[in-house]
Amino acid sequence: MDGNGRWAEQRNLVRTDGHAAGEQALVDTVDACLELGIKWLTVYAFSTENWRRPVSEVRYLMNFNEQLLLRRRDELNEKGVRIKFVGRRDWRIPRKLLRRIEETEALTANNDVLTLSIAFNYGSRAELVDAVKALNAEGIEPSEEAISAKLYDPSMPEVDLWVRTSGEHRISNFLLWQSAYAEFVFVDAFWPDFGRNEVHEAVIEFQRRNRRFGGL
Ligand code: IPE
Numbered sequence: 001m002d003g004n005g006r007w008a009e010q011r012n013l014v015r016t017d018g019h020a021a022g023e024q025a026l027v028d029t030v031d032a033c034l035e036l037g038i039k040w041l042t043v044y045a046f047s048t049e050n051w052r053r054p055v056s057e058v059r060y061l062m063n064f065n066e067q068l069l070l071r072r073r074d075e076l077n078e079k080g081v082r083i084k085f086v087g088r089r090d091w092r093i094p095r096k097l098l099r100r101i102e103e104t105e106a107l108t109a110n111n112d113v114l115t116l117s118i119a120f121n122y123g124s125r126a127e128l129v130d131a132v133k134a135l136n137a138e139g140i141e142p143s144e145e146a147i148s149a150k151l152y153d154p155s156m157p158e159v160d161l162w163v164r165t166s167g168e169h170r171i172s173n174f175l176l177w178q179s180a181y182a183e184f185v186f187v188d189a190f191w192p193d194f195g196r197n198e199v200h201e202a203v204i205e206f207q208r209r210n211r212r213f214g215g216l
């Protein structure tokens, strides 16, 4: 969900106003997935590298995400959305936010229309390190299946369509393992301007691709 800061700067607003504007984009994106029958959406909300931002922005984002869960979880629950989090649940995440995360996951655990997976304090390399450590601790020989089974959410399917907003052409440590055969779509829109039409365009682009998975 990239480009919030630039969206705000273009409007002479403060960066955090861009994050606030991104909330509607997320809701619209979820609604578009519901309309299209997409079963799984993973969004990158906060990376293990985002802690390098100024404390004031980090603090804003922690509070914003907590409040967003409070504001939106009931309507998402009513739409049949199951909300899950992937990432390191460590001491750096404020306790209040951790509590909201756990409550939200419990509230929506039995929904099955769409899974909204929120990557928070997430880094793909950290995830792989954690997975390999878990295998080591249990004395399990690493294999593709064994590593997949130790990722933060082993039930997450492999990525079919991978979308980055804001005109950047980078992976930025997101779902490296899960995206081995993903189709990549890069869009110029900043995240607050992303929504239903942009989801449709990305899906149409995806449908034009010829996926061979290394075969012919
Ligand atoms: C993405 O928008 C939101 C988060 C990483 C939390 P940015 O904050 O990265 O916006 P730009 O890239 O500075 O425009």
Ligand code: MG
Pocket (backbone or CB within 6 Å): 002, 003, 004
């Ligand atoms: Mg950015």
